[in-house]
Amino acid sequence: MSVAALPPVPHYNAAPPTKADLDYADLATIDLSKMESAQGRARLASQVRDALLTHGFFYAINHGYSQSQGNRMFDIADVPFSCVGDEEKRSYSDIDQETGWYQAYKLRQYWHIDAGVRDQLEYINIDRNVHKQGHPEALRPFLPEIEEFARFNHGNVLFAILRLIALSLELPEDALVKIHNCNGLGEAFVRFIKYHPRSAEDEQKTKNVWLKGHTDSGSITILWSQPVAALQILGKDNKWRWVKHVENALVVNAGDAMDFLTGGYYKGTIHRVVQPPPDQQQHTRLGVFYFTMTDGDVKLVPFYGSPVLQRVGINPRCENNVAPTMLEWRRERANGYGRTELRPSREKGVEEEVINGVVVRHYN
Template structure:
């Protein structure tokens, strides 16, 4: 009889949910299981459109993973950080500065944008094709599970959301799905990120901001909810609001690629990471993400065939003839982060850089 015993992984003990009183964003909750029927998709399309227009962030529930499966994935996510020596990590460092690829490690103490305080976060990025790159020895027995996790995110979460977005733009359901093929060349990947507590001096210098306000450069970001409160979004009114932890839920948002493709109809929401509340400040914060990009060869220009965009008008970030491909935009954003010189923008507390002829803003 074959054995179905999963490889042993130490349990990652997360912080208890905060008891602090915080100002939370009131995000919509999308029950993705309803997308299995035509009636359900019709209702969800309206819910999703409102969620994207009001906040650009929303929760997804009933996504097909049990609480036990989710807990197991967080245990796996900690392995690249806790079960791999610093020396071995050096063998798997990403080449993002040279090639624009973030696969592998971005290590603790990597310089932040200001250069004044070093980032207290470490990342390990795994392409959805886990065989594309070598991995630390401790991850080898876990790669099949990570591969299945990637497929689950892609087919059971990403594709249903893309179909709903296409419907909301009155386009054929598979319009965006066809731009996000699982087997196509793209940088869509699973990413594990671990934040470590900072010193009081570092918090003072950075005004308690761990990651400046920004938009993601891909199309859809899927964050598996975890209990340490640190993620904030900027509302349409310019106020910062916390994202509440919801057990076994996903936090989903759109990024630059969807902004380009939707002609500015669905804008990427500005979000940042800040120091957690007092009762969580001595804990690490472990994140599990699925960052999706369109296929590398997709040109990021408005889908002008959308009747919705024809009615509301199109806001282009650049001329169509100058629109970058997903590959060009992703690599340029990745290579610039932390290395390019930022200039003060017209808005207070906003710094800007020009990437591929497009203004990219960073919010303090």
Template sequence: MPSLTFPPTPLHTPPPSTKEKLDYADLAVIDISKARTAEGRLELAAEVKNALLTHGFFYVINHGYKQDETDRMFDIAEVPFSGVSNEEKQPYTHNIKESGSFQGYKRRSYWHIDNGVQDQLESYNIHRNVNKLPHPPALCPFLPEIEAFCKHNFFNVIHPIFRLIALSLEIPEETLVNMHNYDAEGETYVRLVKYYPRSEDEIKTNNVWLKGHKDFGSITILWSQPVAALQIMAADGNWRWVRHIDNALVVNAGEALEFLTGGYYKGTIHRVRQPPPDQQGYERLGIINFVLTDDDVELTPLTGSPVLQRAGIYATKDDNAPTMKAWRQSRASAFGTSELKKGTQQRVEEDVINGIVVKYYS
């Protein structure tokens, strides 16, 4: 619970929710508090399984953070953008293409969107070990709260979700938990991100601010915020909006989970596009937790899952299977900077990474 002893920060005032009638995705709502009992986990495992097989996205509620605690984190999320000058940001800005890591700042206009248009989002990425790298002085007073936030996410949200996924695959509950250790080498991190409104170039990018893609980790956790911009590709090939729910989390599957389940659970294609007309003048502030396995985990189908076996998916020796470290470094280096080739589908482009075709959708 935030207290008066915490350092002050400007209050982030969230924009009003859109009043536009949008075509929203019908996503499941998972009450994670039910996961405290064995009976509750079995019930939720079935719900998570259905959600992953239909949309690959679902909401999580009753996750242990109250609304005022969430509001405080959004106040803190503003600090690395409005509280740090462009000159002060420079030492904490890293070459993502060379390092294969998103840690620190990703500055605006680093990624190419389409037809010569560069992105207008800025992010500051913080490893779950908040002391792994130095931070701008303006952010340092908030590191204890950010660390508590990372630990809460990891042990009260991420691990319970992995237990539910394991149960849905009929394997021991701790199987995926043991691949995602808090103190192991890896790059699970929190991203504080701000999308700045664009006044032009929308026609050149078909109103897309970030191309449709799959995240390369296991799962991604997004703190719901009111500016409508996130869309998922539904099974019928149409884009549908993700509705804002106060103090809910939006969870989606990534490529690592797709690899670990042999494609049974697929990474979800999603994109960010221009908000509806009544929100187009607002900045879009976000908090995202990207969850990756430990670096040394080989991304091959999980051994012994009766569910995967019944689906005809078996774990076999694959000398070409990447480790999480190799996959996330390759994907981070190439994202938004590779020269993409046109795919066989309309408005689809492709890149080949470690022999695997990666697709991007406009």
């Protein structure tokens, strides 16, 4: 598709990067341009292993998508929020109880955050096969670009990361790629999220937390870095640290499925969203994500054949005979989040819910 053929899109004015002195997490940077040689992949696999064991998050750079392409995708990401009315949003906001899939909006004030305060974020899910769902009228001219963006994330980024993770486990390089065909609805999708500022009263009631500390339900999450500081990760020292914006970088993290598949070796990373620093608090925060899961029928049991896992010891989250499939896990996580009653944990500031016999923790 030539540049001249692209439909016009309103420009989204992002906030300037914050000047606040924040305690940033020291995340590794993985240079995907070094994937071409076996030697380069071996070095990157070692770096990915260390990054996932240390923070569970890392940056990916030199991924092959230009800054101008990324800027346009952020412009497109704002369309379903700024150019679509509330009534049309509601017509695309049902949730499929069988799959846990939003068709396609999650509207504001749907989730309970804390102390009677409901969320102020809205998002839209777009399956990587854009023809599997309906779309608001304003977004339809951009569907070819969104589908191409999904293909890029899946083939150029996700598969590269999965190959590196497989190598880090001393598995065949395509071991994880093989279970990420993602042909079912909601197994891999683009998500655009827009966070809106909240009242001072709501900030006080929730201690400035916009989204409680949690893990993602899938295998790998790809976040396209944007300037509003709000994302924090929980370190092994139980301190929350900010994730710094890096221009045209990807922020990558592991989720629950990776935890299941590696027997707790690569744990789902605990992260949250909080109120931005003062110089960004009057701005909306627009996020562009690519969420991935294994194929829905994959049973979430460890790769027992991994020599690495055999050496370090495998600690499955549940017995193999009761392990959920990916579809079962994401359905329960999606249907319960923000709507089920959480119980206090023995850990301070932690609440729990039980899904398929597995304890899921939420961190305040």
